[in-house]
Amino acid sequence: MPVSIVVGGQFGSEGKGKVALELVRHHPRSAVIVVRVGGPNSGHTAYDRDGKKWALRQMPAACVDKNVDVVFPAGSYIEPELLLREIAELDYPLDRIRISPFARVITAEHRDWERQAGITKAIGSTGSGVGAAVLAAVARNAENLALSSPCAGKTELLRSFIHDVGAYLDTALSRNGRVIIEGTQGFGLSLLDGGFWPQATARCTTAAGALAEAGLSPRVVDNVTLVLRSYPIRVAGESGPLVGELTWEEVGKRTGKTGLEEFTTVTQTLRRVGEFDPHLVRRAISANRPDHVVLNHMDYIGEQEELGHRGSAVQNFLDRITSEIGAVHGLGFSPMGVVKHDGEGRLATSGA
Structure with a gap:
């Protein structure tokens, strides 16, 4: 399997791309395929082995080492010009990219x-067109909705990447x-179960939703990783409720750090930031039943060296969070790695 x-277990930007890249690097001796579901309405960031930062909207962040096959399944939404630009910037091997003819x-x-x-x-949407593309696909050429829904298989710019993705993935899985x-x-942000409609995205963002968009059976899944961040964010504007909303200055004062402000990859607007919301995370855990939970942006709390030291800001925060949501298996103190954690202290540092 x-x-x-x-x-992600909050409102995005939890560091999913970094974690997916770590999973790729965990399997260096086997064939790895990265499936990118959804669309380019959010950015995924990761650092390659040379330390170069990549902020990608269409290609998966887990591909930045250029050693995996990349698949866009039927449940993906593609902006062709953006995809081709990212492929060129990455200098990605063209024969390692496969797109379903049924992708929109x-x-x-x-x-x-x-x-x-x-x-x-x-609703604070990025205006990337993903929601309209989903709407057009669901409308199925309805006469009273003047939105077309082109498929990848009939799009000239994507023609060379079109494959029978279902058969390809099935064969790869049969070979382990x-x-x-x-x-x-x-x-x-999940449309169905996030709880913040209409300030939601146009899709289901749970593990089950991602699996359905990938066109795979639940019987082949052996690991679900839920990624969180110490201070959850939402995009600017009327993007919905945010428990314990703070300013970035207030976050910085707690650790004596400056320059923590974050901006969205797509629109370059200042993100909103709030307190860790255990109620939201417990609902995310219930919906996803993760095997592992990774908590990123711990550098907003303190330093990695504080981990395991009772009474430190980092350990106090971790103790509180685990009492509220259960076990945390990995901690991110930088954009380039995750510290494996067993509830008692550091075990090993992996990643770039």
């Missing part, structure tokens, strides 16, 4: 529709290849 799924294509028409509909302001599904956004 060699399928891993990486999903995002057009300028979709982006214009979202802006004209006012949802970029009303490792498939890693890199989910997008976070549980609190």
Whole structure:
């Protein structure tokens, strides 16, 4: 059952790409395939082995070492020009990219529709066109919705990448290849069960949703990793409730750090930040039943050296969080690695 799924437990930007990349590096001796579901309405960031930072919207962050096959399944939404630009910037091997003919294509028409509909302001949407592309696909050429839904298989720019993705993944799984599904956004943004509709994304962002978009059976999954962050964020504007909302200055004062402000990859606007919300995370855990939980952005709490020292800011925070949500198996103190954790202290540092 060699399928891993990486999903977010808050409102996105938890560090899913970094964690998915660590899973890739954990399987260096086996064939690895990274499946990118969803669309380019959020950015995934990772650092390659040379320490170069990549902020990608269409290609998966887990591919930055350029040693995996990348699959865009039927449940993905592709902006062709953006995809080709990222492929060129990465200098990615073209024969290692496969796109389902049934994947949907995002057009300028979709982006214009979202802006004209006012949802970029009303719900804090990035206006990337993904929601309109989902709507157009579900409408199925309805006469009273003037939105087209092009498929990848009939899009000239994507023609050379089109494959029978289902058959390819089935063959890879039969040979015990490792498939890693890199989910997008976070549980609190999920359309069906996030609990914050209408300030939600257009898709289900749980492990089950990502698996369905990948076109795979639940019977082939052997690992689900839920990724969290110490201070959850939401995008700017009317993007929905955020428990214990703070300013970035307030976060910095707690650790004496400056320059913690975060901006969205897509729109480059300042993100909102709030306190860790155990109620939201417990719901995410219930919906995803993860095998592992990774807590990133721990450097916003303190330093890695404080881990295991009773009374330190880091250990106090970790003790509180584990009492509220249960076990945490990995901690991220930098964008480039995760500290494995067993509840007692550091075990090993992996990643770049």
